[in-house]
Amino acid sequence: MNPADDEAIRRERLRQMLLMDALRRRDVRGVAGWLRPLARANAARGLVAYAANADEHAARALAARYPTVQALLGEDTFAQVAARHWREAPSSCGDLARWGERLPAALADDERLVDLPYLAEVARLDDAVAQAAAAADADAPRPDTLLRLADTDAQQLVLRAAPGLALLEGRHPAGSIWRAHQAPAVHGQSDAWAEARAALAEGRGEAVIVWRQGWAVRVAVVAPAVAAFVRSALLEARPLAEALERAGDAFDFAAWLAPAVADGLVLRLDLRGPVPEFP
Numbered sequence: 001m002n003p004a005d006d007e008a009i010r011r012e013r014l015r016q017m018l019l020m021d022a023l024r025r026r027d028v029r030g031v032a033g034w035l036r037p038l039a040r041a042n043a044a045r046g047l048v049a050y051a052a053n054a055d056e057h058a059a060r061a062l063a064a065r066y067p068t069v070q071a072l073l074g075e076d077t078f079a080q081v082a083a084r085h086w087r088e089a090p091s092s093c094g095d096l097a098r099w100g101e102r103l104p105a106a107l108a109d110d111e112r113l114v115d116l117p118y119l120a121e122v123a124r125l126d127d128a129v130a131q132a133a134a135a136a137d138a139d140a141p142r143p144d145t146l147l148r149l150a151d152t153d154a155q156q157l158v159l160r161a162a163p164g165l166a167l168l169e170g171r172h173p174a175g176s177i178w179r180a181h182q183a184p185a186v187h188g189q190s191d192a193w194a195e196a197r198a199a200l201a202e203g204r205g206e207a208v209i210v211w212r213q214g215w216a217v218r219v220a221v222v223a224p225a226v227a228a229f230v231r232s233a234l235l236e237a238r239p240l241a242e243a244l245e246r247a248g249d250a251f252d253f254a255a256w257l258a259p260a261v262a263d264g265l266v267l268r269l270d271l272r273g274p275v276p277e278f279p
Helices: 003-025 028-034 037-065 067-073 075-088 103-109 119-134 143-150 174-182 194-202 224-235 240-247 253-262
Strands: 157-161 166-169 207-213 216-222 266-271
Touching: 037 067, 037 075, 037 119, 067 075, 067 119, 067 174, 075 103, 103 119, 119 166, 119 174, 119 207, 119 216, 143 253, 143 266, 157 224, 157 240, 166 224, 174 194, 174 207, 174 216, 207 224, 216 224, 224 240, 224 253, 253 266
Parallel strands: none
Antiparallel strands: 157 266, 166 207, 207 216
């Protein structure tokens, strides 16, 4: 590449950077020098229209990724949050479908949302659900590999998890709040908010696991002992014996395993190290 090409690339990058800055600040002065004389008169009006269009796209993109946050804030407030987030943390890759990973942290730091202290945790859960939905497909489940439990040292066994598995542990009942919005028929409750209200009144935090079963994303609120086991056995892929020790006596592995396999959380049981795979 010759020096002229290098300079052209540098100038184009600078132009795009100035344009993004102008959009965020709603101020055309930073790019006026790049505009043709006849275009300068209409630049401010065009910039406002372009920025408004960007705000609308940002709101739609974030709503697809954070539907529960939108439901909690309401469409108008959420649109304002999305527009502000677009200006403060714009997409770095140009793909709005992949934008918004920093929203939970932004919500946690936003003093205007102090009346909703659980909002950032709900946002993290929304994001985990979106990531699980987009996770790569896993191999077909192999429940037959569980036969290894009968004759293999637990120190040599490792459980393999479903795609998109995530564990979220927080100070607020994010799982119950999420289910009140996204799965209101859970447990057959006529009042979808009863569980969430009770947890909020008690100041109870929750551990939540997210995974994909086939095409469906599953969300479950679990006990601390189950969360400790999932973290060790499935997320960190520790040997089964070590994961059981970390979970403690409160965890009932025998009672947990069958539903975990039926729900697609556990796909198979592998042998550690270079030992041949299950035939």
